[in-house]
Amino acid sequence: MRTLSDIAELRQALGQARRQGQRIGLVPTMGNLHPGHIALVEAARARTDVVVASIFVNPLQFGAGEDLDAYPRTLADDQAKLAAAGCDLLFTPTSTTLYPQGLEAQTRVHVPVVSEGLCGASRPGHFDGVATVVAMLFNLFQPDLACFGEKDRQQLAVIRKLTADLHFPIDIVGVPIVRADDGLALSSRNGYLDARQRAQAPALYRNLCQARDALQAGEPHDTVLRDTLARLSAGGLAPDYLELRRADDLSPVTDATRDAVLLAAVHLGPARLIDNLTVSLPR
Structure with missing residues (x-):
């Protein structure tokens, strides 16, 4: 598995796969991976030729007082898990790479209606941050398919609407919740x-x-x-x-x-x- 953090190198690597007519499957994550994430990789692996993942703790989707600084970052362990699951390429950008002009100057994507209520009410601006980074990753990777967990059901609905409204030619696959033996949804x-x-x-x-x-x-x-x-x-x-x-x-x-x-x-x-x-x- 290759790990890249540079946008130009990412585009070059994926361009080669496309020229060979390979289907690309994307699994966006924030890292600290567990079996629920691995199920996403396996779903992409079963449907595409090249599986790519991203690890980026996205500051745009964290509100004031939330756990951005405390969110666990376990890159070496995550790389081992992704490689074992059959991931071909991992993209690990920094915030400066994706938001070179800073967060305040960043263009943002808002998905109306479905972002409102539920988690959207409790975490104002959260889904704007999710939609912005996902739209960016869709543009950078240009995958044929992207996998997201059904545990984050509202997020999945936001991404489906974003994909339809912005005419991304991407199949969105919802992957069932993976639970611990006692029923707790893995997170x-x-x-x-x-x-x-x-x-x-x-x-x-x-x-x-x-x-x-x-x-x-x-x-x-x-x-x-x-x-x-x-x-x-x-x-x-x-x-x-x-x-x-x-x-x-x-x-x-x-x-x-x-x-x-x-x-x-x-x-x-x-x-x-x-x-x-x-x-x-x-x-």
């Missing part, structure tokens, strides 16, 4: 949890499963959401939000909605945990 931020908090964390998934089953059994939405919020709080998980949205575009559910998604974010110690489950609503 780099799980490393912030101490042993006691780590033991509490799977209650998020258990409560979402209980809520999903109740919704699919026809129980009223408002009642299910209210009861689930109460159980989360009682279990030491401070809810940020718990919402039921349409699965296709994350718009509010209606009486006609059948395919839905239950989305939640909670605070536990220093970590903010997110998760989601698809729900088949009865007629």
Whole structure:
């Protein structure tokens, strides 16, 4: 696996692959990789000829008081994991490389509607930062396909809309959530949890499963959401939000909605945990 940090070298390497008629699959990450990231690489590997990844802790998507400085940076370990998973090329730019005029002068991409509410309400400007760097990476790599995890369901919806609205000729592949044996969705931020908090964390998934089953059994939405919020709080998980949205575009559910998604974010110690489950609503 080659590791590059220079844009000109990246374009040269990918140009050679394109001239050979090879399909390119992209996996953008912020590093500190876990099996959920490796599942993205494996999904790209199964669908393309050349798998490329990026590691960049993007300052544009961190708000005031968030964990930009504390976010774990584990490049050597990440390189070993990517190489073992079959990644062909890794791009590791600096902030100066991608934002040479500084963050304040940087052109930004805003994806309306789908960026609003949920994590967008709790983290103002976050999805503008995500959309900006993803659009930039799409331009730099010009992949045929890009893989993103379904754990970040709103982010995936933002990227799908960005890709459609800006006419990027890229297939966006959503890869299912990878979970620990106790159900906790894998996340780099799980490393912030101490042993006691780590033991509490799977209650998020258990409560979402209980809520999903109740919704699919026809129980009223408002009642299910209210009861689930109460159980989360009682279990030491401070809810940020718990919402039921349409699965296709994350718009509010209606009486006609059948395919839905239950989305939640909670605070536990220093970590903010997110998760989601698809729900088949009865007629």
